[in-house]
Amino acid sequence: MNKVVIYTQPDCPPCEIVKLFLKDQGISYVEKNIKEDKKAKRELIHELQSFSTPTTIVNDTVIKGFQLEEIQSALQN
16 A cells, blocks of 8 residues: 655645645545645745645655656556
8 A cells, every 4th residue: 555645835836736636546645735734834944845736645656746757657557
């Protein structure tokens, strides 16, 4: 089973597309909204070295930005 975490923010169309993609695939995920959760924002910037949403983590693979093909590939590994 894959562990999936998505860093999102409101009014982010690519974030919504990634969430819909995962739902359509029947994959559960944890969403971390960086506008509502200051700790999640710090994690995104300082630990993951990412400055964009969506940033998706599949197991140990960090995928920065809107990269459906990379997410799909990571889910298959």
